[in-house]
Amino acid sequence: MDWEKLGLKMGLEIHQQLDTKSKLFCPCSSNLTDKKADYKILRNLRPTQSELGKIDRAAFQEARRKLRFLYEAYSQETCLVEADEEPPHPLNLEAVELAIVVASLLNMKVVDEFHTMRKQVIDGSNTGGFQRTGLVATHGFLETSQGKVAIENLCLEEDAARRIETTNKGVKFRLDRLGIPLLEITTDPSIHHPEQVKEVAYQLGQVLRSTKVKRGLGTIRQDLNISIRDGARVEVKGVQDLDLMPTMVQREVERQIKLIEIRDTLIKRKASVEDEILDVKSVFEDTDSKIIATAPAVKGLKLTGFAGLVGMEIQPGRRLGTEFSSYAKKLGVSGIFHTDELPAYGISSQEVDRLKEFAGAGAEDAVIIVAHQEEIALGALEEVKRRAIMCFEGVVEETRKALPEGNTEYMRPLPTSSRMYLETDIPTFTITRQKVQKIKNNLPELPQEKKERIESKYNLSEDLSSQLLKRDKVDDFEKIMNNLKVDPTVVASLLAYSLRELKREGHSLDRLDLETLINTLKLLEEDKISKDAINSILIHVSQENTSPLEAAEALDLLMLKxxxxxxxxxxxxxxxxxxxxxxxxxxxxxxxxxxxxxxxxxxxxxxxxxxxxxxxxxxx
Missing domain, CATH: 1.10.10 (Arc Repressor Mutant, subunit A)
Structure with a gap:
């Protein structure tokens, strides 16, 4: 694709948990737990108006689902702050300092005062219906191989509760994650190539890893904003795999191009969306479709001029009808039927003909069917109707979920500024110039600088230094080298490759902490074992819970005189x-x-x- 001609613009948002002792607004532990809940809380959430009297469209959409939220709470990892039954405590200063460190590494201007805001979120992930957030820094930048990318904002906020289970009746959350300090880093839309966005994400990740951040699955989340010249801004949530980013960009661009083509065809056909929702159950009195036969109600909607377009593929394996279905599912249905895909699913060609005749649909028209309880079916078709009307706009602003294969799926409308309002329970926090300068004078070493330094200092190969950096083993490597006089290449190979290979072979290495590795390598330093014996000793230590020396003796691996x-x-x-x-x-x-x-x-x-x-x- 000609990205410049298409006017591709992208921005990146990265959310990274900080590794602080306590949460952002209370002294509870910032560690997760899987133990049984000490108590539970049941809540219903509703949207509120902004200071200008407006209701955020994303919050309104979530409220229409009328879900109930059950929260699992604990005596150590949560308190009344997470339950929204007690005002927030003073701001976590450790988190503020870490935010300033990252801002300085990104060449940003730190604000003079930290103002805590409430960001309305009523999907249940926050017990109060809002997330606390505040701006720390602005106007930063990153240098990439394809030009400079501006970093617009860096915010410090509280992480959301963990979603455990979702049913038709409601959602279960765990409150241990709620309130963990979280950095949100936002670039401007100055990224213009799919490979460049991958590079930016990697660089930001490297900056974050140079500070005290949490590691592991779920501790960092990336959202991607994508648009083309004739399209609209779409936010893709939960982009985890950096290597998949270019594919995701390309498929979103394909989707927007197809939606523009559909819009132009609809206008050319003078298409329209019927307002009336039809009761079509009588059409399927003797149907072989189990879904329709067992449903209390079957409703239909005529889309004039939509024939052939509802079944059009807009992403690999996903059609316009899939988009309609994603909107309908928000009201509780499992899916929809449409005439572009029928006859199928037990619905005969005769039933399709009768349906079209009943709805007054011609050759260029399509009919959408929903089979469910009366109220849910009507609500789902209202959502389909709303999405079908949007087709005349082409691409609409919305938030979408990243799917494993690189496609995306509708989640909710794009939030507006109406969801932000001041947090009145927390005073402003002054950030002095002296504080910022002190932090800037003691910035941590960036990963690339660290890699180049250990290559030079320990005469390591580029491959070994890269692998140590990639696997977050540089600090362990240097601690070992500071304690022992052994071949740096042997130590680097152990940390970068050998331990991973042992895991792949099925060995559990949970007992192999840094002290154990040092004690094992000390035997090598003292010429008591050969380097070829290291793996066998580590396996034995892990299996038998012995010391490295005892393992070497048991395996008869001690060096001969x-x-x-x-x-x-x-x-x-x-x-x-x-x-x-x-x-x-x-x-x-x-x-x-x-x-x-x-x-x-x-x-x-x-x-x-x-x-x-x-x-x-x-x-x-």
């Missing part, structure tokens, strides 16, 4: 005198193999080579 090596070599050579007389020093290779096999890794190869060479020369 030089005198013992000499005795073994003398014994082997005395049995191979004929070979030595025939080949001379040419027997060195075969004998080396025999000796090493006999020693079973209990002697250093260089020592064996030296002793063997000297012994052979004695026979010549």
């Amino acid at each position: 030089e005198s013992d090596v000499e005795d073994i070599i003398q014994k082997i050579i005395s049995q191979k005198e004929d070979m030595i007389k025939q080949r001379g020093m040419g027997s060195m290779g075969p004998l080396m193999g025999i000796v090493m096999k006999e020693l079973k890794g209990k002697a250093d190869g260089k020592l064996v080579n030296k002793v063997l060479k000297e012994t052979i020369q004695q026979f010549l």
Whole structure:
């Protein structure tokens, strides 16, 4: 695709949990738990008006679902603040300082005062119906291979509750995550190529990893804003895989292009959306479709001029009808039927003909069917009607969910500024210039700088330094090197490759903390084991919960003394005198193999080579 001609614009939002001792507005632990809840809270949430008397469209959409929310709470990981039964405590200063560190690394201007705002969210992920957030810094930038990308804002906010289960009746959340300090970093729409957005995400991730942030699944979340010149801004939530980002961009652009084509065709056909929702159950009196036959109500909606377009593919494996279905599902149905895909699902061609005749649909018209309880079916078709009317706009602003294969699915309308209002329970927090300057004078080393430094200092290969950085093992590597005098390449290979290979082989390495690795490598430093014995010792330590020395003794891997090596070599050579007389020093290779096999890794190869060479020369 010609991205410049299409007018592709992208912005990135990254949400990263901070690794602080406590939460943002209370002293509870910021660690997650899987234990049984100590108590539960049941809530219903409703949208509120902004200071200008407006209701945010995304909040209104969620409220229409009329869901109930059940929250699991705990005595240590949660308190009355998470339950929204007590005012928030003073702001977590550790989190503020970490936010300033990241802002400084991104060349941003830190604000003079931190004002806490309420951001209305009524999908149940916050017990109070809002998320607390505040602006920390603005006007930063990143240098990329395709030009400078502006960092618009850096906000400090509280993370949402964990969604555990969703049913037709409601949603269950766990409150342990609610309130964990979270950084939100937002770029402007100055990213113009799919590969560039991947590069920006990687760089931001590297900056964050240089500070105290949480690691692991769910601790970092990325949202992608995408638009083209004739399209509209769409926010894609939950983009986890950096390698999938370019594919996701391309498929969203494809979707927007197809929606524009559909809009133009609808206008050309002078299409329209009927206002009346029809009761079409009588059409399917003797149907073979189990879904329709068992449904209390079957409703239909005529879309004039939509034939062939509802079934049009707009992303691989997803059609315009899939978009309609995503909107309908928000009201509780499992899906919709449409005439572009019928006959199918037990619905015969005769029933399709009768349906079209009943609805007054011609060759260019489509009919949408929903089978469910009366109220839910009507609500679902109202959503389909609303989405069908949007087709005349082409692309509409909305929030979509990232799917594993690179497609996206409708979640809710794009939020508006009406969802933001002041938090009156928290005073403003002054950020002094002296505080900012002190932090700037003690910034952490960026990952790329760290990689280049260890390459030079320890004479590591580019591959090993990259792998240590990628696997977040640089600090462990340097701690080991500061404690021991061993070959840096051996240590780097162990951390970057060997431990991962042992896991792939099915070995549990839970007991292998840094102290255990140091004690194992200390045996190498003291010439008590060979480097070839390290993996076997670590496996034994992990399985038997012993010390590295005890493991080496149990496995008979302790190195032999030089005198013992000499005795073994003398014994082997005395049995191979004929070979030595025939080949001379040419027997060195075969004998080396025999000796090493006999020693079973209990002697250093260089020592064996030296002793063997000297012994052979004695026979010549």
